[in-house]
Amino acid sequence: MATDVDETQRDALAERLFGAALGAYELMTVHLGDRLGYYRALAERGQLTSAELAEATGTDERYTREWLEQQAVAGILGVDDVAADAAERRYGLPAGHAEVLVERDSLAHLTPMARYGVSFAQALPAIEEAFRSGGGVAWEDFGALGREAQGDVNRPLFTSLLGSEWLPAIPDVHERLLADPPARVADVACGAGWSSIAIARAYPKASVDGLDLDEESVALASRNVAESDVAGRVTVQVRDAGDPELAGSYQLVTVFEALHDMSRPVEVLRSLRGLLAEDGAAIVMDERVADAFTAPGDEIERIMYTYSVLCCLPVGRSEQPSAATGTVMRTDTLRRYAAEAGFAEVEVLPIEHETFRFYRLHP
Ligand SMILES: C[S@@+](CC[C@H](N)C(=O)[O-])C[C@H]1O[C@@H](n2cnc3c(N)ncnc32)[C@H](O)[C@@H]1O
Numbered sequence: 001m002a003t004d005v006d007e008t009q010r011d012a013l014a015e016r017l018f019g020a021a022l023g024a025y026e027l028m029t030v031h032l033g034d035r036l037g038y039y040r041a042l043a044e045r046g047q048l049t050s051a052e053l054a055e056a057t058g059t060d061e062r063y064t065r066e067w068l069e070q071q072a073v074a075g076i077l078g079v080d081d082v083a084a085d086a087a088e089r090r091y092g093l094p095a096g097h098a099e100v101l102v103e104r105d106s107l108a109h110l111t112p113m114a115r116y117g118v119s120f121a122q123a124l125p126a127i128e129e130a131f132r133s134g135g136g137v138a139w140e141d142f143g144a145l146g147r148e149a150q151g152d153v154n155r156p157l158f159t160s161l162l163g164s165e166w167l168p169a170i171p172d173v174h175e176r177l178l179a180d181p182p183a184r185v186a187d188v189a190c191g192a193g194w195s196s197i198a199i200a201r202a203y204p205k206a207s208v209d210g211l212d213l214d215e216e217s218v219a220l221a222s223r224n225v226a227e228s229d230v231a232g233r234v235t236v237q238v239r240d241a242g243d244p245e246l247a248g249s250y251q252l253v254t255v256f257e258a259l260h261d262m263s264r265p266v267e268v269l270r271s272l273r274g275l276l277a278e279d280g281a282a283i284v285m286d287e288r289v290a291d292a293f294t295a296p297g298d299e300i301e302r303i304m305y306t307y308s309v310l311c312c313l314p315v316g317r318s319e320q321p322s323a324a325t326g327t328v329m330r331t332d333t334l335r336r337y338a339a340e341a342g343f344a345e346v347e348v349l350p351i352e353h354e355t356f357r358f359y360r361l362h363p
Contacts (some may be wrong), residue, residue, distance in 0.1 A: 024117070026074050027113075027114045027117055028114070028117070028118065029070055029071065029074070030111060031111070031114040031115060031118050032067060033067065033076075033101070033111075034101070034111040034114065034115065036059055037057045038053060038059075038067065039093065039098075039102050039111075040102050041053055041056040042077070042091070042092060042093045043093055043101070043102045047080060047090040047091060047092035048090060048091060049087065049088065049089065049090055049091075050064045050065035050068050050087065050091075051087065053068065053091070065087070068089075068091045069086070072091060076097065077091045077092065077093060077094070077097075078091065078093070078094050079091050080092070104155060104156070105155065105156050105159050105160065106156055107157070107160055107161075109152070109156055111152075112148070112150075112151075112152035112153040113149070113153060115145050115148060115149035115152070116146065116149035116150070116153065118145055119142045119143060119146035120146075120310040120311055122142070122143060122145065123137055123141055123142050123143075123146075123310075123311070124310075126141055126314075127309075127310060130317065134317075135317065135318070136315065136316065136317030136318030136319070136320075136322070137315060137318055138315065138318040139213075139214055139261070139315045139318070140214060140215075140216060142311065142315075144216070146311070147191070147192065147214070147216055147220055148192070148220070150191055150192065151191055151192025151193075151194060151217075151220060151224075154191075154194060154195070154256070154257060155192070155194040157353075157356075158194040158195045158197075158198040159197075159198050159201075161353075162198040162199065162202070163198050163199060163201055163203070164202065165351075166285075166353075166358065167199070167202065167203075169350070169351050170281070170349060170351075170360065172281070173251075173252060173281045173283070176251050176252075176279060176281075177199075177203040177205075177206050177251070177252065178203060178205065179205075180205065182205040182207060183203065183205065183206045183207075183250075183251035183252060184206070184207055184208075184209070184248070184250045184251055184252075184277075185206055185207070185208040185209070185250060185251065185252040185254065186209050186211065186250040186252070186253045186254070186272075186275050187199065187208055187211070187254050187256070188211060188241045188253060188254065188258070188268070189211075189212050189213070189241060189255055189256070189261075189262070190210030190211060190212050190217075190218075190256075191212060191214075191217050191221065191256075191258070192220045192221050192224055193210050193220070193222070193224045193225050193234070194224065195210075195256045196221070196225070196234045196236065197224060197225060197228045197230055197234060199252075199254075200228075200233045200234045201228075201229070201230055206251075207234070207235075208233065208234045208235075209234075209235050209236075209237070209248070210225075210234065210235065210236040210237070211236070211237050211241060212236070212238065213238065213240050213241070214238075215238050218236050218237060218238045221236040222236050241255075241262075241271060241272065242262070242264045242267035242271055243271060244267075244270075246271045246275060247275075249276075249277040249280075250275050250276060250277055250280055251277050251279060251280050251281070252280065252281050252282075252283065253275050253276060253280065253281075253282045253283070254282075254283050254285070255268075255282075255283075255284045255285070255286075257285055257286060257287070257356070259284055259286055259325075259329065259337075260286055260287065260312055260316070260326065260327055260329035261312050261315050261316055261325075262316065262323070262325075263316055263317070263318070263319035263321070263322040263323065264319075264322070264323065265323050265337045266340045266341050267341075269337055269338055269340075269343065269361070270341040270342060272341075272361075273342055273343060273361075273363055276363060281360060282343075282360065282361040282363075283349075283358060283360055283361075284334065284359045284360075285356050285357070285358050285359075286334065286356070286357060286359070287300075287327055287328070287329065287355065287356065287357070288300060288353065288355055289301060289304050289327075289328045289329070289330055289357075290330070291330060291332070292330070300354070300355060301328070304327045304328050305328060307327040308326040308327035308328055312326055312327040313325075313326040313327070323337075331346075331348065331357070331359075334359060338361050342363075343361045343362060343363060344362050345361075345362040346359050346360075346362075347359065347360040347361075347362060
């Protein structure tokens with residue numbers, strides 16, 4: 001027989017999951033608005049009727065009208081006259097919402113998280129199978145949506161913070177990147193290339209070699225570099241960072257939000273150590289997770305575990321043998337990997353960020 005306590009727990013969870021379902025479904029409609037160019041058209045043209053928005057985006061008026069009504073009901077868009085005929089109503093982006101929905105370099109830009117969610121949903125049958133078989137799901141199976149989401153999620157952080165706050169907070173690295181002879185930087189697992197571009201922008205003498213295992217990510221990075229103002233100083237190529245043949249001599253080697261995804265993190269750290277010039281520094285940025293397992297956890301811990309279950313652990317296990325790290329790579333785990341790779345010390349850098357922690361690995 002249910003007790004009062006059971007019923008309170010039952011109702012609290014039911015309410016919580018209803019809210020989560022509502023949020024998840026609304027996020028998918030945000031994804032549609034992003035992909036179909038609805039938000040961009042509204043940001044550029046101001047208030048529009050459903051027919052005007054459909055015309056501007058090359059979409060169907062009836063679907064567009066339903067989406068506009070849904071967005072207004074959800075409080076994401078504003079509507080000028082609720083009582084007007086459906087076809088006459090004009091919808092617009094509230095001033096504060098434009099940055100979140102369309103400004104790709106804003107730290108408040110959040111539509112890439114919707115894209116990430118959709119890429120996870122697409123991969124769910126393969127993830128379910130991996131849970132049964134113990135296999136993995138390759139990063140390329142998360143498709144263009146996953147790659148672009150990853151690139152766009154971190155893009156504002158790199159373009160706004162990497163060259164102006166994060167690297168200047170490591171004084172000797174900052175000075176060396178500014179100095180002569182021009183510094184060389186290896187950006188390991190560069191993904192869409194935004195970190196490589198940001199470093200080259202911040203340090204006009206430096207050249208950056210980005211490398212990544214995933215061909216499509218490198219193709220995306222090549223396009224981003226080609227369209228940037230630093231194309232002459234950034235190269236990107238398809239390479240396995242764990243390849244013992246990897247050669248070079250770099251003043252800075254970076255791994256941004258990627259070590260926990262790698263099947264063989266120790267091999268990667270070992271070859272990364274081999275890339276360091278005598279005055280070289282190795283910097284790893286990874287998730288700012290707690291030092292030990294705790295449950296229930298805070299929002300950072302919760303979101304990192306969702307990434308782990310839905311993406312990073314299956315990706316890490318897509319090649320065998322695998323360290324099977326998962327997104328929740330705690331500082332102790334990194335220290336163990338670094339020691340096995342021959343690094344003498346792992347320093348936690350005093351760089352404050354809500355979701356990321358920065359480590360310097362001393363040879
Ligand atoms: C989560 S993404 C991070 C990309 C980018 N650094 C960023 O912050 O957006 C992880 C990346 O690691 C790359 N990767 C995984 N294992 C690798 C390896 N052994 N060598 C090079 N890249 C690797 C993947 O292809 C993917 O692009």
